[in-house]
Amino acid sequence: MRFLLSVLFSSLVTALPSSLSPVDLNARGPGTRFSTQCSSIRLNGAWLVANCPKDNGRSLESSIWLGSSLVNREGNLIWEVNGGFQGSCFDCNLLPNSGTLNCTCQTSFRPTRVTAIDLEEHVFNYNGHLLSDLAGPPTIPADKSYPFPANTLFTLQPSTETVCGPGFSITSNRPWPCFNLEIVRDGWLEWQTARFLEEVDNGRGNPGYEVTAYESKDCVGTPIGHMSVQNATQCHTFAGKAKGLAIIPLWNWA
């Protein structure tokens, strides 16, 4: 009921200034349907990527990490903040000419179940950016020019030694607003250096993440290190002992 009311309210608000013009069936609150308005709509892992029109008519490439919005509940895809569906669903695809995500998901009772969800219930084009209104009206980020990488996978190797070496590594294909290194090994190890390992698929170690290191496990305070796409595979020495790493994409993402 609350959802219905807010939809009615926002369509009233947007309808008022243009009440004499034809009703735009694609309009929905401040965001608009991506399946009909955007092009090159694709899935890359749990990333939904598209080129969407901005209000000024130009096109912008952006992406949204669907793991932040969808959960797998017994083989059903359901909206949930930080749902992490990608951990138990696979073989995902977008149904043709729609905004529907179709995946095979694990259940407790059967091996798997094929399930689908209409992403346009909560993902819209906001001035060129794919954003979700699941946690409330989204803030539209600044436009970035960094392209969405062909492969979002990275392997970051922090080390507790003063020289980078084999040992622990983080392999992922998603943003980490704050990766807590303290939980990795009993909480008392402190991390002094890090490097990106060269991936076979991207050939340069870091496909497009910015890493900021902090002495606090919550990634607050003065940064003690910064790694970006240049010299990614070189060993980077932090100006202190790192406990938290913010690993943030350089491309348009949410």
Ligand SMILES: *[C@@H]1O[C@H](CO)[C@@H](O)[C@H](O)[C@H]1NC(C)=O
């Ligand atoms: C949905 O995806 C599954 C794989 O996860 C596939 O077997 C099935 O054909 C897809 N359904 C449609 C309607 O495309």
Ligand SMILES: *[C@@H]1O[C@H](CO)[C@@H](O)[C@H](O)[C@H]1NC(C)=O
């Ligand atoms: C990074 O690499 C570039 C190009 O090889 C080089 O000019 C620059 O000095 C390097 N920066 C650091 C901090 O190593």
